[in-house]
Amino acid sequence: MDLGLFTYISGWNTVITFVVILLTLVIQGLALSFVINKAKLKEVDYPQSEDEVGHFLETEIHYVAIDFLNNNVTGTALENESLKNHKLFWKLN
Known part of the structure; x- marks a missing residue:
């Protein structure tokens, strides 16, 4: 039974998994700075040391x-x- 491209490329699942994980991390990493800047968090000044x-x-x-x-x-x-x-x-x- 010929499944086409998936049987031809060995480790196709590994490549897909790697790309999905990499993109997920990159997208989250890039979005984090955007979210922090939009939140406009104020620095807390504590009255005591x-x-x-x-x-x-x-x-x-x-x-x-x-x-x-x-x-x-x-x-x-x-x-x-x-x-x-x-x-x-x-x-x-």
């Missing part, structure tokens, strides 16, 4: 951790030296 935000987040994590330990740790876990040290460390910092 990255270090200040990091320090604030660390402080909040300490408060949440101490609150969790005070409200959820009961029984023999209260005698655990590691938990005592963590609570003391977080209270001091």
Whole structure:
């Protein structure tokens, strides 16, 4: 049974797949800059520096951790030296 051109060219499916993938990536890549320019995104100016935000987040994590330990740790876990040290460390910092 002769299927014409498809049987004559070996790897025809590979060529088609390669071209489709290449065109898909190129079209998306070219369209991305167009979409970004049309969106007119504004640059965000943060009032705090990255270090200040990091320090604030660390402080909040300490408060949440101490609150969790005070409200959820009961029984023999209260005698655990590691938990005592963590609570003391977080209270001091």
